[in-house]
Amino acid sequence: MSSVRVLVGTRKGAFIITSDGQRKNWDIQGPHFNGWEIYHLKGSPLDPSRIYASQSTGWFGQVIQRSNDGGKTWEAPGGGVTPSPQGFPQGESNRFVYDTSSETGKPLTTHQWYDGTQHPWEFKRVWHLEPSFSDPDTVYAGVEDAALFRSVDGGRSWQELAGLRGHGTGPKWQPGAGGMCLHTIILDRSNPGRIVIAISAAGAFRTDDGGNTWKPINRGLRSPYIPDPTAEVGHCVHHIAMHPSRPDALFMQKHWDVMRSENAGELWEEVSGNLPTDFGFAIDVHAHEPETVYVVPIKSDSEHFPLDGKLRVYRSQTAGNEWTELSKGLPDRHCYVDVLRDAMAVDSLDSCGVYFGTTGGQVYASADAGETWAAIAEHLPPVLSVEVQTLS
Amino acid sequence: MIRVILPPHLRTLARVTDEVSLAVDGAVTQRSVLDALEAQYPVLRGVIRDHVTLERRAFLRFFACQQDLSLELPDAPLPSAVATGAEPFMVVGALAGG
Numbered sequence: 001m002s003s004v005r006v007l008v009g010t011r012k013g014a015f016i017i018t019s020d021g022q023r024k025n026w027d028i029q030g031p032h033f034n035g036w037e038i039y040h041l042k043g044s045p046l047d048p049s050r051i052y053a054s055q056s057t058g059w060f061g062q063v064i065q066r067s068n069d070g071g072k073t074w075e076a077p078g079g080g081v082t083p084s085p086q087g088f089p090q091g092e093s094n095r096f097v098y099d100t101s102s103e104t105g106k107p108l109t110t111h112q113w114y115d116g117t118q119h120p121w122e123f124k125r126v127w128h129l130e131p132s133f134s135d136p137d138t139v140y141a142g143v144e145d146a147a148l149f150r151s152v153d154g155g156r157s158w159q160e161l162a163g164l165r166g167h168g169t170g171p172k173w174q175p176g177a178g179g180m181c182l183h184t185i186i187l188d189r190s191n192p193g194r195i196v197i198a199i200s201a202a203g204a205f206r207t208d209d210g211g212n213t214w215k216p217i218n219r220g221l222r223s224p225y226i227p228d229p230t231a232e233v234g235h236c237v238h239h240i241a242m243h244p245s246r247p248d249a250l251f252m253q254k255h256w257d258v259m260r261s262e263n264a265g266e267l268w269e270e271v272s273g274n275l276p277t278d279f280g281f282a283i284d285v286h287a288h289e290p291e292t293v294y295v296v297p298i299k300s301d302s303e304h305f306p307l308d309g310k311l312r313v314y315r316s317q318t319a320g321n322e323w324t325e326l327s328k329g330l331p332d333r334h335c336y337v338d339v340l341r342d343a344m345a346v347d348s349l350d351s352c353g354v355y356f357g358t359t360g361g362q363v364y365a366s367a368d369a370g371e372t373w374a375a376i377a378e379h380l381p382p383v384l385s386v387e388v389q390t391l392s
Numbered sequence: 393m394i395r396v397i398l399p400p401h402l403r404t405l406a407r408v409t410d411e412v413s414l415a416v417d418g419a420v421t422q423r424s425v426l427d428a429l430e431a432q433y434p435v436l437r438g439v440i441r442d443h444v445t446l447e448r449r450a451f452l453r454f455f456a457c458q459q460d461l462s463l464e465l466p467d468a469p470l471p472s473a474v475a476t477g478a479e480p481f482m483v484v485g486a487l488a489g490g
Contacts, residue, residue, distance in 0.1 A: 094437070
């Protein structure tokens, strides 16, 4: 009997929402980590019981949590009293230190600040955790200020893949309104050396050698609000999605514009088509239909809520350009929430389930690929992220 | 034994329900108390002091004996009442927001 487990990160803790494969009756567990911001949780594709969580606050900084039983119990890896071989206490799981070692030759450089001056890189938090396809103990972390870290010991210790931050364009990267965050990490199951990441506001980058060297993949993006609208970097990419069967096909929700690439980001074309507004944050791809894409249009970058107070998902079954409004079960009026970049996910049951969370604390689910929707949780704290595990 | 009172979130993180007791060798200072605290509860590394600089996180304060000790030098002796265990050393989350 199949089931689904929805992992919800919010401003005040994590929630785990479960159902059987019918997806009609839901059980909500939580909050876990009460009062902490949980930017993201994600389970290992190899071991679904292994879940990683990013826990942070402005007071106490970053903590990484790990569950080995599907979210029932949690531990900070290395947080127990386990002396290292040298006799020192461990507890390194929240130690995200930029790599300035002579071996990798990546000095701590500066990036562009809001006022155009240069500003040193400062670690603030982990936005996104991406467990690997090859090893449950290997997991990637996208952090603010933008960098990519990797752990190969189950989150106990982290090392920066410094080639990304050391990319020559680093001084041109700048924070978006939410900070200079690396928020998207896409691994390619068929090509272990390839990783696609995205940074607000630098753009998208790709490595084909496991993270040693990176190239910007922003050709075709046009951002009229930056000095050079077609610059190599500086674009505010909000999120990228990929279907595992077509890893060269990428879909992007940019600050404004929905974009598609058919060549792993070498060139993008706009596919906003008939969307009522092409601003937004979340984007995802149907589990079984690589050309079916979902977005949640948001009115504008100065009004982060749906058009006309109507919460709507739009679906394209043609890889963009032609979009259909999905509304059944969603609020028709007085709805002024936002749907953030990591707050949409799909399950892989035969009838693809689609899920998203709002800053108003609702989590909506559709068990029929978006035709009908129902709130499976309400009145939660503002939702920062939604991930789904399909369990058999 | 040195007594340390943690803010609620850090008590949860360290899985303690009350104040903690620490043995500190040598001079009792902010640094030696926090070193002992992190040795006994490694999960607290990085959440009170920065991992690398060991500077106090900006939104935390240190109090003892009705004094704000946050800006004292890390190697300055703490009040004798803290060293004897008569008074606790308190890690306090700053009041912020409204």
